[in-house]
Amino acid sequence: MRQVWLIARQEFIKYVTRRGFALSILMFPLWIVIVTMVPKWTGAESDTPRSHVYTVIDRSGGGFETVLACMPMRETDESWLEGAQHYAATLTDRAKLPNIATLHTSSPCGPAPDRPAIEAALNAARKPGAPAFAGLDGGPSLTFIGAPDYLRAAGNSEFAAAARRALSDAVPLDTIVVLSKDFGAGTDVEIWTNDRDPDFRDLIRSTLTRELRFRAVRRAAPGFDDRAALELSASVHVQDPTAAASGSFITDQVISIALAVILFVVSVMNSSVLLQGVIEEKSTRMVEVLLSCATPREITAGKLIGVIAVAITTLLIWGLILLLMMSVASADQAAQVLGSLRAAASLQTMPLLLLYFLGGLLIYGSLFLAIGSMANSLADAQSLLGPSMLILMLPNLMISGVIHDPNGPLATWLTFVPIYTPFFMMLRIASHPPVWQVWSASLLIVVTTIVMVQWSGRVFARHILSTERPPALGRILAGILRR
Amino acid sequence: MTDSIVELSHVTKRFGDFTAVSDLSFALERGSILGFLGPNGAGKTTTLRMMLGILAPDEGSIRVLGRDISEVRNRIGYLPEERGLYKRMRADAAIAYIATLKGMDRAPAFARARELLQGFGLGDFAQVRIEGLSKGMAQKVQVLAAIAHNPEFVILDEPFSGLDPVNQSELESFIRREAQSGKTILFSTHTMQHAERLCDRLIVLAKGRKRFEGTLDEARSLLPRRARLAADGDLAFLASVPGVAAVTPGTPYWTVDLKEGADGRELLAACFRNGVPLSHFDTAPPGLHDVFVSLVGGEAA
Numbered sequence: 001m002r003q004v005w006l007i008a009r010q011e012f013i014k015y016v017t018r019r020g021f022a023l024s025i026l027m028f029p030l031w032i033v034i035v036t037m038v039p040k041w042t043g044a045e046s047d048t049p050r051s052h053v054y055t056v057i058d059r060s061g062g063g064f065e066t067v068l069a070c071m072p073m074r075e076t077d078e079s080w081l082e083g084a085q086h087y088a089a090t091l092t093d094r095a096k097l098p099n100i101a102t103l104h105t106s107s108p109c110g111p112a113p114d115r116p117a118i119e120a121a122l123n124a125a126r127k128p129g130a131p132a133f134a135g136l137d138g139g140p141s142l143t144f145i146g147a148p149d150y151l152r153a154a155g156n157s158e159f160a161a162a163a164r165r166a167l168s169d170a171v172p173l174d175t176i177v178v179l180s181k182d183f184g185a186g187t188d189v190e191i192w193t194n195d196r197d198p199d200f201r202d203l204i205r206s207t208l209t210r211e212l213r214f215r216a217v218r219r220a221a222p223g224f225d226d227r228a229a230l231e232l233s234a235s236v237h238v239q240d241p242t243a244a245a246s247g248s249f250i251t252d253q254v255i256s257i258a259l260a261v262i263l264f265v266v267s268v269m270n271s272s273v274l275l276q277g278v279i280e281e282k283s284t285r286m287v288e289v290l291l292s293c294a295t296p297r298e299i300t301a302g303k304l305i306g307v308i309a310v311a312i313t314t315l316l317i318w319g320l321i322l323l324l325m326m327s328v329a330s331a332d333q334a335a336q337v338l339g340s341l342r343a344a345a346s347l348q349t350m351p352l353l354l355l356y357f358l359g360g361l362l363i364y365g366s367l368f369l370a371i372g373s374m375a376n377s378l379a380d381a382q383s384l385l386g387p388s389m390l391i392l393m394l395p396n397l398m399i400s401g402v403i404h405d406p407n408g409p410l411a412t413w414l415t416f417v418p419i420y421t422p423f424f425m426m427l428r429i430a431s432h433p434p435v436w437q438v439w440s441a442s443l444l445i446v447v448t449t450i451v452m453v454q455w456s457g458r459v460f461a462r463h464i465l466s467t468e469r470p471p472a473l474g475r476i477l478a479g480i481l482r483r
Numbered sequence: 484m485t486d487s488i489v490e491l492s493h494v495t496k497r498f499g500d501f502t503a504v505s506d507l508s509f510a511l512e513r514g515s516i517l518g519f520l521g522p523n524g525a526g527k528t529t530t531l532r533m534m535l536g537i538l539a540p541d542e543g544s545i546r547v548l549g550r551d552i553s554e555v556r557n558r559i560g561y562l563p564e565e566r567g568l569y570k571r572m573r574a575d576a577a578i579a580y581i582a583t584l585k586g587m588d589r590a591p592a593f594a595r596a597r598e599l600l601q602g603f604g605l606g607d608f609a610q611v612r613i614e615g616l617s618k619g620m621a622q623k624v625q626v627l628a629a630i631a632h633n634p635e636f637v638i639l640d641e642p643f644s645g646l647d648p649v650n651q652s653e654l655e656s657f658i659r660r661e662a663q664s665g666k667t668i669l670f671s672t673h674t675m676q677h678a679e680r681l682c683d684r685l686i687v688l689a690k691g692r693k694r695f696e697g698t699l700d701e702a703r704s705l706l707p708r709r710a711r712l713a714a715d716g717d718l719a720f721l722a723s724v725p726g727v728a729a730v731t732p733g734t735p736y737w738t739v740d741l742k743e744g745a746d747g748r749e750l751l752a753a754c755f756r757n758g759v760p761l762s763h764f765d766t767a768p769p770g771l772h773d774v775f776v777s778l779v780g781g782e783a784a
Contacts, residue, residue, distance in 0.1 A: 006583055014569065284570070285563040289628075291537040292561040293584035295553075465537065 003294035004302045011306025015273050016313060024269060028318045032325060051141040052200050054175035055166075057152060060183040067211045068177060068204065072142035075203065077113050084118055087133045088125075096125035142200075145173065163192045164432065168406075177204055257399060259353065260427040264396065266314055267361045268389075270307045271368035275381060278303070278372030278464075287464050296461035300369060304453065307365050308358060349429050352442065356429075359445035360422030364392065366449075366456035367419075373460040376467055395423040406431030415441050418448040486513050487549075488636050488667040489534060494543035496529050496691075503529040505691040506543070511669060511684075513635075516662050518678035519671040521688035522779050527671045528564065530688070531638050534669075535561055548635060557586040560634035562626055564641045570614040574600060577613055578628045585632035592631065599627040603653075619650045626654065630661065637661065639670035643677055655681060675771040685771075689779040699771065706769035706777055710747045711736040713763035714754070724753045736763065 015021055058065040088097055122133040147166075154162035163176055178190040189208065191201060281287040290299050367388060375381035395414070402411040406428045415424040415437065425433075425441050433441075489511040496504040504526040511517050521527045532538040533545055536552035548555045568577045578596035583589055600609045603623050613621055622645055630637055639658070643651050658681055662668050672678055678685060678699075685702055687695040695702060707728055712718060718737045722730045726745025731738040739750060747766040754761055 003584060006580075010569075010580060014571070017571070280570075284567055285565045286567040286569060288532070288535075288537065288563040289561060289567040289581060290584070292535045292559065293556060293581065465532070 003298040004305065007290070007294065007299055007302025008305035008309065011274075011277070011303050012309045012313075014277065015270070015306065015310045018273070020273070021310070021314075024314065025317050025321075029321050029325060032322065051143075052175055053143045053145060053172050054177060054200075055145050055147040055151070055173060056177045056179070057147055058179045058183075059181045060179045061181075062179075062183065064179050064183065064208065064211065068207060069144045071203065071207050072144060074207070075142055080115065081113055081118075084122060084133065087122055091127055091130040091133075092122055092125040093127055094125075097121060147176070151176070167192065168431075175200065256427050256430040257403065260399070260423050261396070262315070262318075263357055263360050263426055264392075264423060266311045267364040268392070270311050270314070270361070271364045273310075274303060274307050274365055275368040275372035275375075275385075276378070278369060278460075279375055279378060279381060282373070282376065282464060291464070296464070297457050300453070300457045300460050303369060304362060304365050308361055311357075311361050352429060352438065353426060355442055355445060356422040356426045359449045360426075362449045363419055363422065363445075363452045366452035367392075370456040370459040373456075373464045374466075392419070395420050398424075399427065402427055407433050412437065416444065418444060421445050421448065487511060488513050488547065489669070490544075490546045491530075491534075492544050492546075494530070494533060494540045494545060496526075496533060496538060497541050503691050504533070504540075504688075507688075507691075507693055508543075509686055509693065509696055511667060513667050514662060514665055515667055515683040516658065516681050517667075517669045518682035518685045519669060519688070520673075520675070520678060520685060520775060521671075522673075524690070525688040525779070526691040527688055528640060529691075531561075531640055531669075531671065534638060535559060557632065558635045560585075560629040560632065560637040562629040562637075562639045562642055564644065568613045568621065568625055568628070571612055573610050573612055574605065574616065574620075574624045575609040577624060578631050581628040582631040585634070587632050595631050596627070599631060600624075603627060603657075618645045619647060622646055623650070623654075626657070630666075634666065636667045637669070639668065641672060642670055643672060643674055651677070675775055679771045687775060687778050694778045695774075702771060702774045703768045705774055707740040707742065708745070708766060708768060710739045710741060710750055710766040711763065712739065712750065712754070712761055713737070714759050714761050716759045718754070718759065720757055721750055721753060724749050741766070 054068075056065040056068045058068075088094070119133055126133070151159075151162045151166050159178075166173055166176060174193060176192040178192065180188075180190075183189065189204070191204065193200075278287075281290065287299075294302070371381055371384045371388065375384065398410070398414055402408075402414065402424060405411060411424060411428055411433075414420055415428065415433075421441050421444050425438075425445070429438075487510040489509075491510070492508050494504060494507045495502065507526075507530060519527050519530070529538065533540050534547060534552070536556060545552060548558055552559075569580075572580065575593060575596040578599065579587075579589065579592035582592035582595060587595070597606070597609055600606050605620060605623060608616060608620060613624065616624065622642075626639070626642060629639070642654060642658075646654060655677065658668055658670070670677075670681075682699065684698055685695065686693060687702075695705070712721075713735045714737075718732070718739075719730060721727055721737075721739055726742050726749055728740040728742045731740075741747070747764070751761070751764065
């Protein structure tokens with residue numbers, strides 16, 4: 001064990017003191033900047049209002065479903081009125097103008113503004129030379145749809161699963177607003193969403209606040225200036241359970257993709273360094289000195305542990321950099337990323353993520369270690385690395401298919417291809433795959449890892465002192481299967 | 484055989500159809516220096532690797548320090564043929580790393596590394612990376628790494644390769660000192676002069692088989708004593724002199740092989756009798772080089 005520790009320590013020091021390690025650390029913030037900024041620079045991401053398709057589950061019996069269902073019309077009216085108010089403030093003679101704010105409806109489902117009357121009043125009062133008023137609709141495009149029956153019928157315990165199903169169904173639904181029985185008495189509103197658009201969240205908040213105020217005013221009439229009614233806004237707090245609990249949502253999926261890609265990048269990056277190190281040791285005969293001090297099993301174990309230590313160090317430093325970058329980002333963005341990270345890596349999923357990460361790293365590391373011990377030079381290694389990389393890269397090409405349907409047949413089949421299991425489980429974990437898949441995939445990862453580590457140990461012992469040409473890929477695969 | 488450091492008994496090692504070492508047996512006594520000689524492909528490195536436990540013999544047995552090799556790894560020191568060091572490691576760290584792998588604690592290992600470097604005139608280079616050292620310096624560091632943990636048995640594979648004559652001489656002195664301090668040294672070499680100057684015993688291998696084992700004198704006795712003569716005239720008449728085995732003409736020297744017990748005085752007398760004045764005459768025992776060539780001459784890989 002002492003030899004394993006000493007070799008692991010030496011491997012760790014050897015890799016973290018390389019220039020390449022510092023570069024990989026420095027490249028990370030650059031990578032984050034590119035990933036987050038390029039879509040904005042290229043116009044792929046803009047500040048224009050987003051579209052939403054939403055439904056409402058109102059358990060309060062207070063008729064709030066209707067209020068929220070009216071939100072699209074109300075938003076259109078609000079937007080039109082804002083344009084009218086701006087026209088009135090800048091292009092009309094205010095003395096000639098009636099107060100158009102009084103035409104504003106008080107309830108979301110109240111009568112629509114009398115657009116022709118307001119338009120006529122504005123044009124009558126317009127300053128000389130000002131163009132005629134032509135109202136424009138704006139704001140987000142909102143579509144209300146009725147909740148599916150299974151969602152409406154779902155009790156508290158099964159609601160989370162039903163909500164995920166509704167959001168991942170083919171129906172273009174991206175947001176579910178849930179009002180509890182006690183809504184209006186200080187209870188929060190839950191929003192289940194695929195698209196954490198803060199503007200839409202604020203719109204729901206303001207619509208419900210306005211409705212509560214409106215009802216309070218009606219109750220208190222004629223005391224229109226009732227302070228209690230005006231303070232009602234404080235009682236409506238929109239809670240987003242997807243930020244605290246698990247859920248299959250876009251941001252969480254992005255985090256899952258990021259984790260899976262990071263697993264791949266970190267594994268390949270460190271395994272490549274391991275391969276180069278083994279070839280160097282072989283060519284300088286350093287490996288003979290090591291073999292005179294430790295067994296092949298101790299050497300391979302030490303090397304793999306060293307690589308794990310380097311990978312974990314890399315991740316910790318990247319995590320620190322991410323935190324630093326978030327500290328200078330807006331509070332909303334930081335909360336969103338942290339929320340998604342918590343969703344992807346909750347207390348329940350963290351041990352699994354760790355297992356997938358270590359399993360993936362050891363599987364890739366073992367493969368590269370074996371290739372390094374079979375090769376006499378980097379050129380030799382390339383002949384085996386080329387086809388191996390094509391096989392290892394395959395999961396990256398399948399990401400979109402798996403993300404589209406994280407618990408579908410494609411995702412399930414790919415999950416049970418042994419060398420891909422860690423990658424795809426990391427990708428799918430935020431989508432809550434069936435429990436039997438989680439357990440069987442975890443078991444498969446453990447078994448694959450053990451097989452690969454033992455196989456690489458045997459290959460190392462057999463080939464490390466050999467100067468023969470590396471065997472063909474077919475013979476290598478046969479060696480793994482024969483174990 | 485009770486004080487044997489190493490005992491090989493009928494050891495055979497095959498790689499597929501190729502037999503690298505065949506039925507090899509020998510023993511090495513404590514405090515001795517054994518020269519392991521043989522042409523390329525003779526099986527020297529395979530035998531050394533088996534003695535280190537890196538390779539397992541297919542047949543026969545090996546005992547080192549009276550035990551199985553796996554139990555005494557830390558009591559063996561090893562210098563591979565090429566520079567087996569991490570290029571980016573500092574000289575002191577490289578020595579200390581091997582010493583810690585051989586069982587020393589970290590702090591004493593570093594202290595020992597610096598002490599050895601100082602003793603070898605490399606004190607100023609302790610903090611320099613191996614890639615920044617000359618080949619000779621790196622070879623010295625490698626030798627020091629092999630003995631830093633104070634092993635009882637040291638295996639040196641081609642220790643003189645890449646060293647200039649001054650460094651070779653220094654290393655020879657070092658090997659002698661280590662042997663005098665009680666260490667048992669086994670080294671392989673292609674350079675016969677080192678073996679002649681250093682070894683108590685020699686083993687000559689060829690094609691995996693032992694061709695000779697014994698002392699330097701025993702090796703020399705394998706070939707007849709020779710005389711070299713130079714003269715203006717023909718010396719073929721020396722073939723009829725008693726005690727002469729063969730006469731070989733050459734330029735500038737004629738070589739005369741003498742039978743056992745004969746000396747060169749009869750040759751001088753014969754030349755005098757025949758009125759042939761000699762410009763050169765000497766007699767010397769055969770060199771190890773000649774013995775080596777005669778033993779393995781037709782079998783070098």
